[in-house]
Amino acid sequence: MAKEEIIEKVKEVMNAPSCYEGLKKVCEVYLKALGTEEEKGAAAALKEELKADVNSLDNVIPFFESEEGAKLLGADTAKSLAAAAHAAKEKGVKYCICPACTAGGWLLDHEAEW
Template sequence: MDTKLLVEKTRELMASQTCCAEAKEAAQRFLDAVGTAAEKEETEKYLAELEEDIVTVDGLISFARSDAGKAHFGEETAAGIAAHGEEIKAAGAKYCDCPACAIVAEILGK
């Protein structure tokens, strides 16, 4: 992925409501480093963070069914998320399809 497109996708990721704090911090460090001597290193760190943060569909289902997931989302919403996870898994999805994970999958796929 060229730098211009990576910057664009990074800004989209940072604006996503489902982007975690760690990814936002790594994204900002990457953006701050673009055009500097630290760009290559920060890009590598950023991509490594994204690989750690992307949620697999199995992870999504597992979390939604857990007590922590039920506490986080509420029991009814968690059940819906788990059901949605099962649907997208059956359709062949590898990752969660929330806005942040969809952008991260696009970034990592290029």
């Protein structure tokens, strides 16, 4: 696997509308540390943050189907996201289907390679 592929996925996480500010900052630190003596530590910090922040479908489906999800997202959006998440799970997808979790999940699946 090429380092460029990892960098691209980190940028995808960072630039995703669904990426929260804390994870975005950890991505920025990692990208700035590339090629320096801080890279290894920044990579470890990013991996830990991804483990804490990337949601599984098993975690988000109940939220999408909850009253809280309907309140925060709107009933129609929550229902649509729940249906899409169920469909993704049936296809074997394990991570939340938002852009940040999709790219972050890919990074986690390839964690040993970077």
